[in-house]
Amino acid sequence: MAAQESNDAPSENARYPGGNGSSRPSAEGPHRERGTRVRRQRVRAAWLFLTPMLIGLAVVAGWPLMRTFWFSLTDASLSSLGGAQFIGFENYLVFDNGWYGILADPLWWQSVWNTLYFTLISVSLEAVLGVIVAMVLNARFRGRTLVRAAMLIPWAIPTVVSAKIWAWMLNDQFGIINHMLLGVGLIDTPLSWTADASLSMWAVIMVDVWKATPFVALLVLAALQMLPSDCYEAARVDGISPVKVFFRVTLPLITPALLVAVIFRALDALRVFDVIYVLTSNAASTMTMSIYARQQLVEFQDVGYGSAASTLLFMIIALVTVVYLYLGRHRLGGGK
């Protein structure tokens, strides 16, 4: 019934239903005056409508973030959050017969390096693979819808589940990956993918690439489908090779969408937690900033120190976000 009403609404313009006749805009003057009143009413309503969301965000994001900043300057522990004492920047760096604090902890620097390495490699692979998948999905062929649905499956599987499935496939004794590689003759002894420090990062990257490529592919596919077809016709008529067309025409045109996807993925990768926690737990060779911070916070119960690590991670991501917002600012002002 409601849908009926809204469908009729535009045509109701002409014949106002009774009861409201006085407010019919008959002359230019009253109309404009009424317009500003309506406008003011709408702005008030807008803020009223925004309030619940803003309160929600303040409770779950704004306030907790401030508390995390504060905890990072205290000696808070999980059991006595209330009795925290202000200790300045001692969690970050302090000299006490040697340097102590996060910035002097080699494990922190290793987790920073691991995070950057993981982000760089996995996002690059996802971008390349994502473009390939998008190009395939953009072609016209029988069963395209089915193939697209299949491509979405990794994205839909919970991260924890995909990490478990891959952990099983990568199992050193019974895993199917070792079985395949042995069968083909690429390796002659089974590899312990998740335990071997030199392999575990690659195992994590493998899982992340598998899971996140569909997301990149979908964003690129959306851009591909908006490309004008005439320049392709022209290129084909001129007999330009498809490879050249891809690098000279397609790639430049989809770059904006690809960049958005890459930035979203990079922000996700910088805060990666689930995959690594399930696949390799707290191993130093795959420890990322999120894993490091949570280990300090929860397992070592050192809320002050862990909050300091969280704060540093937040700063890094905020920096990336600010750069992104600065570059994409013109998008926000547009529209209505």
Add this chain to the structure above:
Amino acid sequence: MSLRMLKSILLKIGFWALVAVLVLYAVFPFYYAVVTSLKPSSELFEVSYWVDSIDFFNYAAVLSQPTFLAAIRNSVLVAVSVVIIALLLGLTAAWALGRVRFRGRTMVMMIVLGVSMFPQVAVLSGLFEVIRTLDLYNSPGGLILSYTIFTLPFTVWILTTFMRQLPDELEEAAIVDGASPWITLTKVFMPLLWPAMVTTGLLAFIAAWNEFLFALTFTLTDTQRTVPVAIALISGGSQYELPWGPIMAASVIVTVPLVVLVVIFQRRIVSGLTAGAVKG
């Protein structure tokens, strides 16, 4: 001429080979999880690519565990509540951001986008304190509250995008009729926005269903856990003998609903993802 034909045939073969490889790559891990989950435990440690004899033992083992059933209940409760809250708050906010011009709108959009990029771990200690103060620690309530941090921003973002696409005339008619903003929202926009709401609702549901870090940190006992945490914490006699059969069965159980949803609503999900990112 025959050379050109040969070339086109080879190209076609190459294309279909590429499609096959990509589909195999995307689907095989899940397929293999299904295969593993259907094997009797005696055959678990022999690698095979298909099931010879179907055995539901692993499913029976998982589903007879009260803690796993409790985890499913908790996950459903949390995800559904999160979707409802995110849609309610998101819809009103989206009307304001998508339909009204006012000072500070860009600022609010920036805040929403900024929050969506928060690393979850950055609010972990602060949120832990909030949850404990509200006495929601180790309860679904704490998770419902904390999941707002990642579902609300993208709900607002996507709904705003869809809201902006609707024609102005609709609302002008309602205004001329003297309808209040609330009536306009519920009677004019909501009926037209339901596809967008289904999309955002689905994305919020999937995000809440899959969440791990908060669920791991803000719950303590087996009966309060959600599915991802329950699966991550399934353990055997020692670290080296995980019960892979039941783990794979549990994985399949919690993933099948999502895969079905994604296959049915793939068009909507794609439009939601692209509206959230590209047009933002």
